[in-house]
Amino acid sequence: MFIETRGNDGKKSQKVPFSYAILNPSASFGGLYVPENLPNIDTDFLEKASKKSYKEITLDILRLFNIDIEEEVMQKAVALYDAFDDATEPTPLVQIEDDLFVNELYHGPTRAFKDMALQPFGYILSHLAQKLGEQYLILAATSGDTGPATLDTFANKPNIKVVCLYPDGGTSDVQRLQMTTQKSPNLKIIGIHGNFDDAQNALKNLLASPSFKEALSAKDIKLSAANSVNFGRIIFQIIYHIYAYVALLKQGKVALGKPFYTIIPSGNFGNALGAYYAKKMGLPIQKILIASNINNILTDLISTGVYDLRSRTLLQTTSPAMDILISSNVERVLFDKFGAERTKELMEALKEDKLYTLTQKELACIQDDFEAVYCDDTFGKEQIKHYANKGYIMDPHTATCLKAYKELKIKPLPCVLCSTAEWTKFAPTMLNAIKEDSVTYSDKEALEGISNALHVKIPECIRALFNEAIIHDSVVKKEKIEAEIFDFLNKVKP
Numbered sequence: 001m002f003i004e005t006r007g008n009d010g011k012k013s014q015k016v017p018f019s020y021a022i023l024n025p026s027a028s029f030g031g032l033y034v035p036e037n038l039p040n041i042d043t044d045f046l047e048k049a050s051k052k053s054y055k056e057i058t059l060d061i062l063r064l065f066n067i068d069i070e071e072e073v074m075q076k077a078v079a080l081y082d083a084f085d086d087a088t089e090p091t092p093l094v095q096i097e098d099d100l101f102v103n104e105l106y107h108g109p110t111r112a113f114k115d116m117a118l119q120p121f122g123y124i125l126s127h128l129a130q131k132l133g134e135q136y137l138i139l140a141a142t143s144g145d146t147g148p149a150t151l152d153t154f155a156n157k158p159n160i161k162v163v164c165l166y167p168d169g170g171t172s173d174v175q176r177l178q179m180t181t182q183k184s185p186n187l188k189i190i191g192i193h194g195n196f197d198d199a200q201n202a203l204k205n206l207l208a209s210p211s212f213k214e215a216l217s218a219k220d221i222k223l224s225a226a227n228s229v230n231f232g233r234i235i236f237q238i239i240y241h242i243y244a245y246v247a248l249l250k251q252g253k254v255a256l257g258k259p260f261y262t263i264i265p266s267g268n269f270g271n272a273l274g275a276y277y278a279k280k281m282g283l284p285i286q287k288i289l290i291a292s293n294i295n296n297i298l299t300d301l302i303s304t305g306v307y308d309l310r311s312r313t314l315l316q317t318t319s320p321a322m323d324i325l326i327s328s329n330v331e332r333v334l335f336d337k338f339g340a341e342r343t344k345e346l347m348e349a350l351k352e353d354k355l356y357t358l359t360q361k362e363l364a365c366i367q368d369d370f371e372a373v374y375c376d377d378t379f380g381k382e383q384i385k386h387y388a389n390k391g392y393i394m395d396p397h398t399a400t401c402l403k404a405y406k407e408l409k410i411k412p413l414p415c416v417l418c419s420t421a422e423w424t425k426f427a428p429t430m431l432n433a434i435k436e437d438s439v440t441y442s443d444k445e446a447l448e449g450i451s452n453a454l455h456v457k458i459p460e461c462i463r464a465l466f467n468e469a470i471i472h473d474s475v476v477k478k479e480k481i482e483a484e485i486f487d488f489l490n491k492v493k494p
């Protein structure tokens with residue numbers, strides 16, 4: 001069963017099953033749903049897992065969570081990994097140093113780690129909508145990767161309409177094209193004048209707005225979301241951390257039960273939360289190392305206990321998917337450590353004062369599991385070039401992790417770095433890094449440039465984007481989002 005991070009307001013059920021939590025992700029007082037209990041995985045589980053495939057382990061973990069989804073549906077959802085680059089190994093673990101391994105999470109249809117969760121999640125959610133005979137509007141806010149993955153998973157799905165909000169100018173060109181060229185009639189993509197935080201705020205306000213829900217209800221439409229505020233995303237984001245350890249075991253790089261580090265490039269903190277839950281379930285993670293770009297609010301929180309939005313403006317970087325200041329899933333960690341009352345207090349302080357401060361005791365408790373560091377774009381580009389010279393291509397988000405590897409990994413243990421996206425989504429930055437220049441390349445010429453320089457193929461799904469027509473060209477002010485959504489819903493076929 002699932003409970004609420006900010007406590008219960010007396011109007012909602014105190015505990016809800018998984019299906020309810022994913023169809024209705026907004027909990028009391030604007031909080032989030034979290035599992036009441038986490039299942040345990042012990043060395044026996046991990047030993048057995050080391051003889052199993054990614055899909056088998058996924059199903060084992062879903063069964064341990066005892067969610068109210070039929071076995072057949074879970075199997076069909078997980079079968080979607082068969083369409084990844086390598087059906088037997090959807091998340092290859094690649095060694096790049098004696099003690100450093102890259103968990104490549106981007107081998108799905110939209111070339112980012114979001115597919116790992118959104119492919120099965122999309123299947124389950126649309127199955128539930130059909131089973132209940134209900135129409136759903138799914139909202140997504142994106143800084144570049146969640147949007148394409150959401151649109152791909154829900155394209156042409158019965159009973160589902162999707163509205164995806166992205167910050168105009170705040171994503172790479174490839175990420176934008178992955179969204180704006182979508183043809184499926186059940187999808188609407190809206191650029192906004194603002195940044196990702198504005199897009200996500202708009203999404204959260206709509207999710208919590210009784211009048212918006214009433215207006216949808218008049219059209220017989222219910223409301224859900226595809227971001228990691230939805231626990232249906234998080235459950236699948238736990239599994240690839242467990243599988244990374246299993247892969248270390250399979251490769252003989254760690255002894256059963258011995259610890260490892262994991263490094264996570266972070267923005268909305270869903271990926272890091274998945275690692276935290278995996279650690280709590282029993283995965284022997286020494287520490288979860290959080291990497292940020294210069295939007296380093298998470299580094300501040302984890303190092304000082306202060307979450308301070310007052311003096312910050314969101315800065316554009318070459319790792320745009322991490323350009324986030326209001327990071328949704330920190331709330332779930334706060335709840336897990338300090339309970340609903342304190343979480344509500346902290347979240348209200350953040351909303352009203354744009355600031356909260358943890359006590360020293362609370363900070364120590366966070367530091368039991370997390371450490372954090374940040375880097376700037378120059379550092380990231382140096383790492384891209386360094387590893388490209390050694391024959392390994394990593395994208396600018398993955399490159400931020402090298403700072404944590406150098407500074408925070410203090411024990412001689414194996415270290416897994418979560419690689420969140422393929423280089424093809426950020427080709428101009430990649431080419432600037434390789435050539436050590438600051439020329440403004442178009443994505444198309446940069447893709448060719450990298451492909452020629454590093455002898456690597458451009459996947460057809462990326463190359464084809466440049467020949468597609470732009471279907472979605474609306475870019476609106478924040479105040480116009482709701483009107484734009486209803487305009488879409490009034491025109492689209494039920």
Ligand SMILES: N[C@@H](CCOP(=O)(O)O)C(=O)O
Pocket residue numbers: 141142143144145146147226227228229267268270321322328
């Ligand atoms: N970095 C994300 C932002 C949304 O994160 P989510 O995990 O909550 O969906 C993106 O690329 O869109």
